[in-house]
Amino acid sequence: MKGSVIALDEIAGRKAAALIVDGKLDDFLIDPAGDAGPVPGAIFRAICDRPMKGQGGMFLRLPEGDKGFLRAAKGLAPGQPLLVQTTGWSEEGKAPGVTHRVLFKSRFAIVTPEAPGINISRSVKDEEVRVRLLEIAHEVMGDTEHGLILRSQAAVGSDDEVADDIAAMRDLALAVMGDGEGAEAELLVDGPDAHDLAWRDWPRPEILDDRAGSFERHNVDDMIHAFSSPRAGLGSDGFAYIEQTRALVAVDVNTGGDNSPAAGLKANIALAKDLPRQLRCRGLGGQITLDLAPMGKKDRRNFEQTLKSAFRRDPVETVLAGWTPLGHFELQRKRDRLPVKL
Known part of the structure; x- marks a missing residue:
């Protein structure tokens, strides 16, 4: 169907939100399962704990034994209270990043x-x-x-x-x-959940369905299932595998059965156009490496322009780092959501 739909529902007790545009899942948000640490956007009174010498950063004490890491912490001393806001989800075993520029x-x-x-x-x-x-x-x-x-x-x-x-x-x-003053770390403003984020950040849809069972009515479950596989179809131009490792997200582009001279460029362009949506709906961020299908160096400019245009409309902050000596293309994407695991 044409038009936009926002469906708000729950999956296994976790709030979830789906944005559907012209019958395709365009974005998906879901609350984390269990305790995933401080929610991005939460505001704390934190206590300066331990400086990182040589890096100019400071580890901070947050409530309930959590830690945060503040870059550019010049002039701060251990024990000093400070208002901070979390900027993204933390990786396992690492403190989440925070900023003192609260919004x-x-x-x-x-x-x-x-x-x-x-x-x-x-x-x-x-x-x-x-x-x-x-x-x-x-x-x-x-x-x-x-x-x-x-x-x-x-x-x-x-x-x-x-x-x-x-x-x-x-x-x-x-x-x-x-x-902001006080001797104890304290949560002052909680971070938004999936429904709050959908209301705050998504455009006003033609249809808003926030009644129980909305995912079933709009076939969201089947749409989500398609993103649970690492394989992403690129229409008639091939397919890609999008897989998360501990260090990075690897994207491998394939031409399928097309062996024509232009097959590599067509598959890479199709991937470039759909990559922001694929990353949003899978909840992927951090370092992303594209292992593209073979194409001539003269075609790189066309690919880059297509990729830039696609990410210009994407709401998640993404830096296009460029080409590696081995011919891969790298991106750095803000971790403002967790990988989708249902």
């Missing part, structure tokens, strides 16, 4: 403490809309010292919706930023 993010607004000024997403092009949003923002923020970024979704929100959203984030920021 208060909602569907329409992001409040930026200690970064004054009001800004609007550059994707909002309509000048009348930008003026309207600025008027709302200035009225709600008043003389608050914190800054504000209005997200692209604010352009389609009503005046009241946008104003209420800004006010909620403003009030939360004022409350939390005044609670």
